[in-house]
Amino acid sequence: MSSDVIDLILSDHRRFEDLFRGLRDRSSDRSGLLGELSDVLVAHANAEEKEVYPALRRFRKVDDEEVEHGAEEHAEGHQALLALLEVDDTESQDWEDQLEELVETINHHVDEEERTILNEAREAVSEERRAELGEAFSAARVGELDDHPGRLDRVRELVSRTHNRVD
Ligand SMILES: [Fe+2]
Ligand SMILES: [Fe+2]
Numbered sequence: 001m002s003s004d005v006i007d008l009i010l011s012d013h014r015r016f017e018d019l020f021r022g023l024r025d026r027s028s029d030r031s032g033l034l035g036e037l038s039d040v041l042v043a044h045a046n047a048e049e050k051e052v053y054p055a056l057r058r059f060r061k062v063d064d065e066e067v068e069h070g071a072e073e074h075a076e077g078h079q080a081l082l083a084l085l086e087v088d089d090t091e092s093q094d095w096e097d098q099l100e101e102l103v104e105t106i107n108h109h110v111d112e113e114e115r116t117i118l119n120e121a122r123e124a125v126s127e128e129r130r131a132e133l134g135e136a137f138s139a140a141r142v143g144e145l146d147d148h149p150g151r152l153d154r155v156r157e158l159v160s161r162t163h164n165r166v167d
Contacts, residue, residue, distance in 0.1 A: 004127065005052055005134035006118050012044045013110045020103050030090040038081060038150025041106070042158065045074040046149065047141035055133055056117065061124035066116040073109040075162040080105040082155045 002008070019037040022028045049071055056062040084098040121130070148154070 003134040042149040043144035
């Protein structure tokens with residue numbers, strides 16, 4: 001498995017898509033899949049913000065504003081995730097509506113991240129440095145996952161912390 005940070009990020013993005021597909025299916029274990037998605041989404045976003053985004057900001061060819069915008073979109077994703085986690089009945093219309101909202105929010109971010117930040121990183125960052133960043137990203141992500149960052153109370157805390165920062 002490559003340790004290039006771009007490959008690692010792309011492989012998580014594919015995993016989000018697989019989990020979304022499972023979540024759309026009414027016959028699947030929606031609560032189980034949502035728990036898995038929630039942990040991976042939060043761990044991925046936090047590891048990007050901790051290890052990848054700050055490093056990329058230091059490369060002049062990577063647009064600072066895109067990186068900042070990426071972090072804002074993570075906050076929007078966490079908010080949409082919280083709204084879905086807060087609906088108890090996975091068979092309700094409300095649950096379907098919040099899933100649709102989450103999928104749209106995350107797909108929008110993933111699309112933009114791949115088109116801007118990752119393309120710029122491909123051009124501006126050497127393979128060697130991308131491998132180092134990949135190792136830092138993996139370690140941060142695994143540390144996050146061990147802690148189950150996607151639990152309802154943790155996501156609530158994360159969303160309220162972001163609100164306080166913005167206010
Ligand atoms: Fe990402
Ligand atoms: Fe991201």
